[in-house]
Amino acid sequence: MSTSHGPAAPDPLDFLAVDSSLSAEERAVRDTVREFGRRELLPHVAEWFAAGTIPDPHGLARKFGQLGLLGMHLDGYGCPGAGAVAYGLACRELEAVDSGLRSFVSVQGSLAMTAIHRYGSEEQKQQWLPRMAAGEAIGCFGLTEPDSGSDPGAMRTRARRVGADWVLTGTKMWITNGSVADVAVVWAGTEEGIRGFLVPAGTPGFTATVIERKLSLRASITAALSLDEVRLPDSARLPLAAGLRAPLSCLTEARYGIVWGAAGAARACYEAALEYATSREQFGQPIAAFQLTQRKLAEMVVDVNQASLTALHLGRLKEAGACHHYQVSFGKLANVAAAQRVAAKARSVHGANGITLDYPVLRHLLNLETVATYEGTEEIHTLSLGQAVTGISAFR
Known part of the structure; x- marks a missing residue:
């Protein structure tokens, strides 16, 4: 007669034992981010949501950088080169606290840093990626516009050549971290098609205005970007980015x-x-x-x-x-x-x-x-x- 009592009852908090297939390294990422979120973020996030902002985004970026969460799926330039599942687990644990906090990390790593890592020059990578991975610099990603959200190919922001330089004019909307970013990855139409440009904060003609009165994603900073005859050298263009x-x-x-x-x-x-x-x-x-x-x-x-x-x-x-x-x-x-x-x-x-x-x-x-x-x-x-x-x- 068998003495087996059968499998254990499912865990109500992981009913299908999904996390049982994780590697030891992946579990370590999960546990580290979960513990950080519960200790450092969860006690404050309701207050941030009520206030409609993140009080110290640069301090938060440095903490994320110390955990290796910024651009964690990228290789080199100070990035950890973690696997896709490990990165996903970090996103899961951050959004279990609040979507705005996962968005902070996602915009930095999956949008701004990925654009530079994948399409930037070696000089651009060296200039920005190590600082962004450490949380010493914040990036944003300017694609969406007031009149082109789901149809980015209809963007009105334009970049034209003036001598050896580029001049950008247009508006971007709903840009996470836009008003606190040290660099904006801005996409613009040119005579040769859509191209990407790195626009450092403080560039003449470039302004970012916080979007107020949000009823959602309030523990996050969202801005509109304005580019009024912003002049950039050709070295600001992402050389490998061509087309939408x-x-x-x-x-x-x-x-x-x-x-x-x-x-x-x-x-x-x-x-x-x-x-x-x-x-x-x-x-x-x-x-x-x-x-x-x-x-x-x-x-x-x-x-x-x-x-x-x-x-x-x-x-x-x-x-x-x-x-x-x-x-x-x-x-x-x-x-x-x-x-x-x-x-x-x-x-x-x-x-x-x-x-x-x-x-x-x-x-x-x-x-x-x-x-x-x-x-x-x-x-x-x-x-x-x-x-x-x-x-x-x-x-x-």
């Missing part, structure tokens, strides 16, 4: 981080709801005992674990060099939608308490409204998947 494919490739890197980040936001909301439901009593028993609450928790745990599996699988594909940008669109679309469902259910489990900053659920729900929009809206990623499965583009 260059900035879009950077967006794919950022979207990959969002796939993991959304899983983190979903997990945080589910964990908060589970704790609340098992401790909050009504009608003489915990609300977790009621069928309707259990259904919400069951649906949440399914979404959380499916999102985690999607993120991990895409990470393994990425590490194998086999992850197509259509698959990243799949992950972004699926995981953000899952996180929104989880956050909404978690808010309802919390009842009236769920609308306060004493609990994280509505903060995450509001943030996810932005996450669903930036780096490609739900509609854009839906059409990307439609094009992938039919071979027919519905964009034009």
Whole structure:
């Protein structure tokens, strides 16, 4: 007769044991970022959200740099060269605290630093990447404009040659870290097509204005960039960036981080709801005992674990060099939608308490409204998947 009692019951906080397949190094990254987030960020993030800013972005950048989180997936120039899954785990743990904090790291590493690393000259890499990796310099990424969000090819910002120099004129919108950045990666149309330029803060004609009155992603700094006859030497141009494919490739890197980040936001909301439901009593028993609450928790745990599996699988594909940008669109679309469902259910489990900053659920729900929009809206990623499965583009 067998004496086996069968497998252990699932862990409610990792129901499908997704993290059991992580390597020791990946677990170390997970634990380090999670502990840092809970110690250094979580006690303050509700206050930052209420204030609508990050009080000391340069200090925060240096802390992220000390942890090796800035450009952590890049090689050389002071960057750790971590694997895709390790980077994803860092994004997951940061967004479990707040989407704005993951966005800070994502814009720095996956957008600004990746653009310089992939398309910059050796001089540009040496000048900026080590400082950015250490958090001694902050970068931003100027692609979106007031009249061209989902259609970046319709951008109106222009760069024209004047002698040996370039002169840039235009406006960029919704730029994370724009007003605190030491350098902006700005994309502009030229006679030869779209090109990228490095615009240092303080360049004459270049201004950044903080966008106020946001109701989402408030623990983050968002700005509009204005370029009024900004004159730059040709050495400011990213020499290997030609066409729209260059900035879009950077967006794919950022979207990959969002796939993991959304899983983190979903997990945080589910964990908060589970704790609340098992401790909050009504009608003489915990609300977790009621069928309707259990259904919400069951649906949440399914979404959380499916999102985690999607993120991990895409990470393994990425590490194998086999992850197509259509698959990243799949992950972004699926995981953000899952996180929104989880956050909404978690808010309802919390009842009236769920609308306060004493609990994280509505903060995450509001943030996810932005996450669903930036780096490609739900509609854009839906059409990307439609094009992938039919071979027919519905964009034009």
